[in-house]
Amino acid sequence: MSDKPLLRIGLAGLGTVGATVAQQILAGAIDGVELGCVSAREPNKPRGFDISGLPFVADPLDMVADETIDVIVELIGGQDGPAYELVKASLQAGKPVVTANKALLAAHAAELSVLSSGQGGVPIALAYEAAVAGGIPVIKALREGLAGNQIGRLSGILNGTCNYILTRMEEAKLSFEDALDEAQAKGFAEADPTLDISGVDAAQKLSLLSALAFGLAPDYTKMPVAGIQAIAPQDIFFASQFDCVIRLVGVSERHQGAVYQRVTPMLVRRSNNLAQVRQELNAVMVRATPLGDLFLQGPGAGGGATASAVLADIADLALGFGRPLFTGPVSHMQTPLSQKAPEWEYYLRAGLADKPGSMAKATQILAENGVSIEEVIQRSSSDGGGFLPVVFITHEVDESSLNNALAALQQQDVCQGVLCLPIFAD
Template identity: 45%
Template sequence: MADALKIGVAGLGTVGASLVRIIHERQESLAVSCGRAIEITAVSARNRDKDRGTDLSGTTWFDDPVEMAKSGDIEVLVELIGGADGAAREAVEAALARGVHVVTANKALLAESGVALAAAAEEKGLLLNFEAAVAGGIPVIKAMRESLTGNTISRVYGIMNGTCNYILTRMEKEGLSFEDCLQEAQRLGYAEADPTFDIEGNDTAHKLAIMTALAFGCEISCDDIYLEGISNITQEDIRAAAELGYRIKLLGVAQRTEGGIEQRVHPTMVPHDTVIAQVDGVTNAVAIESDILGDLLMVGPGAGGDATASAVLGDVADIAKSRPGIQTVAALGRPAKSLTPYKKARMRSHEGGYFIRLRVVDRIGVIAAIARRMADNQISLESIVQHSANGGGEAPTKTIIMVTHATTELSVRNAVSAMESDGYIVGKPQVIRIEKP
């Protein structure tokens, strides 16, 4: 049997501690399946005294992960620190410069610097593996860069953030407000104290940018993603969606169009009877549409210590099985130098169905005015529903809910803007795209 593969783990949070524990518990079976043992020889974290529930004796401790990456004690750096810059990036760059393979779960780093890091790895024949960076334990990266070789992918989309999916699920099933569900997600540890990165779609955007590069052979472009979060979703939207046969999910969608590549993250209505609509709680789901295989949907845990550690360990095992000095798989599915420049499609040319909810003053002529504005923008309606007027001391209002046939983003925005200028809309209109898998 070959010599043990020596790895250094940078970051001993939930995922790092789970990884160390699993490797210790399964040393014998890993050695058999990989053809060599996997040995943790070094670790790095900020607090040496914290109890992580696993034995770290016999490993070299580094306070600085960059120094660990530069040391001669490891053959693989496992980066679990997080963040696009700082110690995480410096440690990965140092490891690649020294000829050390890298495994990372850091979506922010890859979204920001993935192409440059892939090029650095290729130059030295190293592996840069990042299965855990997207959709936790779901093996979507391996599927896209290895199993689907030869397929032409037309669209990739999915639920990629467990926090948002948990909030939307509880809003629907328990009738809670967005604010109450967010507080509960924070209490359970699903959401950070500052949840902005999750609920406004940034986390999903980072993951989508990585998958877009793999799907379409283009450079990573996280800054060109149309972004909407879920903080403006109300119980009124949830109930209306259910009445119309839909559920609301935060989706990341990337697809090839004649005008370029369209990347978007936003709340989406999906038909209730589709598989992706049934994905609840913190679970993730990724769908890939290709010409040879057809449609592929993968569902599984999108976060959590063991699920993410499982994906990290799979990447480490691939390195253990590889031939020394030979890069078997390009990090982004093809050599970095052959990635095409990203060409952004205009978001407002996006075509599909839309849900539009308006609160309007209850007076004669309003419905006719709405119909006129829709007709002016060549928008055909699939359905229109009026909810009864309010009571109380305010001027009476009613809610108008419309579902359009396929139309463009530009047409919908122009129509809504014109309605607002007419002066009968109360509050902010709600516009949600409809995606039909």
């Protein structure tokens, strides 16, 4: 590579990920790449490695103007503010960008896709392998490894915090709150975990994957999103009775000529690969033609995993293999969004009044709404308030029938605390 010009990186952000990226580049991990300059909120913070030889710039935007810098690596974070300004300015200047910032991409996909499409048919690279599923090379797998396939369904465990909490609820029988506390103590959850546990983080990532897999204009605000806050230890227990675990799953699938996408806790059969994804790991499963089923699992967050993906993007750029955000502006993406769920099986848990006729009433309501029951478990121990937990596993049912049944159930005095989760279809 000695006769090739070096690719000089401008690195904005020296947190855990940025520091690992810097160390690897300084160690010569990528042929033909060198660190040109860095910026950080706290330039003098001790980082455990020597950066005294690196030019610091106070304002990241100066890296864009610096003609000796070939690529901007944005690791500042945040949906707006300096990260957004930097990425936008760099693309406007025709300078390629590598980012790990899914919130930024998901929120500004329309604008950034236009900028990344460039002028006169020459796209500006905007690489974001690190933005989804951390170290799993899923952007590359979807866009390049499955080129020539038609994707039928994409599903994934895209939030390591939620997966850690659900795994710990299962293996250590913790409550949601205790598992969250533990995740925070271990650094797997932010001080404010709302974006993670609400499912929004997973939805942002799913919207980016759906754009690649289905050409769907990314808009995570338009998909149904549920988090894991409502999952109780009894749900983990009941799921195990059906040989299932509970996972927060993002699913996008072709349905009736459109694409349906959703983030929700689901029951997943133990025999399914997604059930075997434990702790803070992430995973993506793709069903494609002619390929079949592809399953990818790896660390979804943390300095090393995210840095790995950033480095991969940089290596591609060093070889001249950069790609725009999508194949064109988001406004050109045509695939219609389906608001109607495919017919799934559901797990339906409710408290039924501990008196004669409660079960008859509940099953009558389900039947009247066309929800047919495959299995029932009733636990004999009351919750103390005179209600007994009961779980129904339904046959495949369309969502409107299900919703009608749920609404009718919730109007009954004999029924309270209804939770309904889809069952992941193998």
